[in-house]
Every structure is written in structure tokens, then in C-alpha cells.
Amino acid sequence: MTLSLSLEKRLEPTPWVPLLPALSVALALPAGGVVLAIAGTNPWEAYKEMALGAFGSLYGLSETVVKAIPLLLAGLGVALAFRMLFWNIGAEGQLHLGALGATWVALNAPDLPAPLLQPLMILAAFFAGAAWGLIPATLKVYAGLNEIITTLMMNYIAILWMDFLVYGPWKDPHGFGFPFTAPFPPAARLLKLPGSRIHLGLALGLAAAGLLAVLLWRTRVGYEIRIIGLNPRAARYAGMNIPKVTLLVLALSGGLAGLAGLSEVAGIQGRLKHGLSPGYGYTAIIVAWLARLNPWAVVGVSVLLGGLLVGGDMLQIAMGLPVTMTYILQGLILFFVLGMEVLSGYRLILRRRGSSRAKT
């Protein structure tokens, strides 16, 4: 007897589509619990520690928002690029370039007043990230290169470039040989919410989400981006300039990730140092996909994933578990959301060959 699984289209999508991010997190936790149990940890205890750490106190909540800021900015960039089916896996590198740009301004114009210095840093970060995004976009548009590989290779190049600078020419002469630059002047530090580490980057992120929503649904270019994403062939027949839109989108996408880099160096660290990002650029991909590439949803999902990162730090501090646990959960969340997206539009049918159908 042979069994086979197949899919059948549902007449109407199931109503739980908006709940997918939360549902996939709920399913990923027990699956990740298996890994915790293998490592000899009580999953229940571990998750309690994570949840309390991230959401159980005002301090925890503020730290969750702090981690959500780079995820929000980079996640918006990734969502925009994915909308037109440009698989920008390079947010991590674009983020590093943004940090380099902001740092370059902060270290070279330390005497400027904040109202002049900070806009300059923001511009430098945006343009540096945009430039890093434009390289794979140009290679794709004019040479047909696969953007997945190029954006990823450029992540490694960007991180090594930053390491070269902080271990070499940009190293703090008074830093006892540690791989970081001199501290930024006070004028280069972003404004903070009193009593927390939440900084102006949050406002940047929220503004960017709003602008992106306007761009996507209220402008001609936004319309083109959406059509190219839905049906590239139709877009081409309609006479849309796909190369131009691609370059514009990647400049914006990379620029937003660049702002995430700025928010880390000017909002949190106060200098550029080795190990700037714990993979924000990769987590941003998950943020974008969970948010179904919707800018407003990116805001909410980045807080959810920010909480996961804070929870991961708590696991390390309180239970001595490696932070890599958060990657396991991130991967699992993505698996479940992918699976459930399909099952919200299709029914899974288990067929026994030669007999009637049995629903699962």
C-alpha cells in the first residue's frame, strides 16, 4: 500500500492568516525545547527566563525596544527589496557600511555641534549603506548576476573591512590595543529616552515605516515595485523601467540597513567596535518575512524578535547557555511560518493509492 501527500487549494484562505507570526512562534518554542532538552536543560525554565528577561520588567521591555531598532530599520529595507523579488540577503553588510559612514563623520568632524553633526552622520550612513546595496543591484541589472550570492559575499567583505579599520588605521590610540575606535564626541551621540538606552533611532525607524507605506501605496514608483514583485513579465510589458526601479529600491534598502548601523554606533556603542552586530541583518530577513513584507507589520514583528534576542542574552547570563539558541528559534519560526503560509491557502491531503481520500 502506498501513501502520498498532496495539496488541494482551499476555496477560501483560512482566517488565521494575520495570526501567523504569533502562531509560528508558539510552535517554534516546543520544537526548540527539544534541542534544549538534548543539551540537558529544562526547556520550561529556559523559556520562563527568556520571557521574563524580555517582557517581564520595564527594563527588559526597554532593552527589547533597543534591539528592535536595528531590526526595524534593516527589516524595512529587506521587506522593500523582497517586495520586488530582489533577494537582498546583504542587510548585514549594508548595516556595517552604515556604521562605517557614521563613524567616519563622527571621527573627522568632532567639533561640529549636534544639530549639524548628527544629520551629517545620518546622511553618511544612509549613503554608505545605499552604495553597498547598489553594487549587487548594478551587477544584477547590467550583468545578470545572482543577487543572493553577491549580497552575501559583500557581507563578509564589509565585516572584514570594518575589522581591518578597527584593528588598524581607526584603532583608538588610547584603547590599550582593543579593536575599537576612539569614543565619539558627545555631540555625535543620539538623544536617549531618560532612564533607558532607547534612542532617536526608534523615531527614525517609525518615520521610515510611515514613509515606506506611503511610497508603496501612494506613489507611482510604489505601484511599480508591487507590480514587478507580483508579475515581472506583466511589468515589463507595461513598459516599466525595471532596472531603474531595482537601483532605486536597492539604494533605499541598503540605506535603511545603513541607518541600522548608525543607530548601533551612535545610539548604543558610542564608538565603532569589532563584533558590531550579532547578525541583525540576518534576523531582519526573518522580521521582513514574518511581517509579510508590510512596513507597519515590520514594526510589531521587530519588537517580537527584539524580545527573542534579549531573551537569548538572558539565557546566557542566567543559565550559561550559548546565545546561538536564538538562531535555532529564528530558523524554526521561519520554518513554521513557511509551512503554515502554504496550509492557509491549501489543504494537506493524505492519499492512499486506489482508495478514497482521508483528510489529515
Place this chain on the structure above:
Amino acid sequence: MELWPLILLTLAAAVRAGTPILFAALGELMAERSGVLNLGVEGMMLVGALVGFMTTQKTGEPWLGLLAAGLAGTMVSLIHAFLTITLRANQVVSGLALTIFGTGVSGFLGKPYIGVPAEGFPPTRVSVFGDLPLVGTIFFQHDPMVYLTYPLIPLFWFLLYRTRPGLNVRAVGESPESADAMGVGVALTRYLCVLAGGLLAGLGGAYLSLAYTHMWIENMTAGRGWIALAIVIFGTWDPVRVALGAYLFGGVQALQLRLQALGVGLPTYLLMMTPYVFTVLVLVVATRETVRRRIGAPAALGIPYARGE
């Protein structure tokens, strides 16, 4: 040191550095030939590297470790196969999830093994062949895993171009509708190819922890999985050209390490960039070539197949 022995040694090092990528790229070639893009190579390699190392460390048997690594890679790839073939989920995102998951699992479970020694594969000089001038030094003074790859290259070529199953794989990757109409099981073929890809990525990962180095380091693949994906494009989905690509890349890696060791004026971090920059440059050349000769990716690559939709 004299120049000639130095060149020979660098070429021999190129073969070793290319071997993990060769394993992974041959596996990815099979998956892509059947129409499934798997961006999880990096994750599968990491899991293979760790499981291979753990098993060898526990049992003292590198061959058992190799087997376990292959199985682990296969298991991880099964997730991708189920999501993208049965559930027809987005292949790009599923593959990325696989890499993130594999990075996490190997980092998490591998923590206690950092800095722990294990035997792994010793260098084994092949008799007769190893004594040949030039060829012997470059190809036959390595470890058993390198020798394992030599027959794989013609085997994959033969399988793909000269056998019925190979024809089926290519048909499924080019035109699943026609293959289906001819009675070829599209889903089954794709499952087998993705799992083969997982197996080989697992072995490639194990090469790093059992032969290239004899230790486990978190994230020890350092992008080799992604480079393998680039090599498949560079090699235009052909096993022989993919092998050449892997060795070429190994050459860049070996040269880069050699220059670091010699202490030429260039900063280490800039030298470390070269493999990644080289990969992009190689893609530029390869893509121009594929466009000119009109040989491209398998036509159904990345597209889920559903009968009658």
C-alpha cells in the same frame, strides 16, 4: 624557500582547500539540476562538521564520524525538501531558514566541543601515485577524504549525462510537466536530489572538522556553503566544471593563506577578503559566459511543481 617547491605546496594546498567546497557544490548541483534551489548549504555543512566531529571524538572512528555527518546533513535537508517540494513553500526563504537553523544548532550543541581534540583523518600518501613527480605532490599526498572526491567527479558526470535516472533528474529540472507526463515521479526525484545535496554538504562540512583541521570551531565554514552555491553557477551546473571551480577557489584560498604566512605587506583582513571578492569577480565572468553561450540555470529552478495548476 625556493620558488618551485613553494608553488607545488600551494597547488597541493589548493586541492585540500577546494575539497569541502567540491563536496558541497556537487550536492547542490544535484538539487538544482532537479529544480530545487537550496540556500541552506552553509547550515547543512555546519551541522555535518559538528556531528562528524562529535561522533569521531566519542568513538575515535573518523569513518563513523563521516557517516554520521552525511546522515545529519541529509536529515537537515529533509526539512527543506518537505517545505519546498511537498508544501511548495518559497525556496529562497526556506533555504535561508535552514542556514540560520543549522548555524544555531551547531553553535548551540557544539559549545562543549570547542578546543577539544579529536583524531580525524591522518594524511595518507597513496603508494605509487604519491611518488609521481608533480601530480603525486599535488593530488596524492592528502587524506582519504580528498581521494573520495576524485571518483565522485566522473561518477556524477556519468550519472547525469549517461544514465536513465540522470536523464530523469535533468528532465524534472527543465520541464517537470513533460517529465510528469512521461511518468517520472517529480516529487520523488526532487526529494532524492535534495537529500543527496544534504548528504554531500554534510560530508563537506565534516571535511573541515575531520581533515582540514582536526577541531570544531563555531561557524568554521566561514561562507564556504555560499561559495559552493556560487561555484555551481560558475560551473554552469556541470560536474566537471564545478570541480574545476572548486579547485580554482581552493587555489585562491591557499594562495591567500600562503601570503599571510609569508607576511607580505598587505594587512591580514584585506587578504582574508580575497576569496569573497574573487567569488564575485568569478561570477561576473561566468555569468557573461552563460549569457553568451545561452546555457543557463535549469529552467524550472526555484519553481514549485504542482500537477495541473
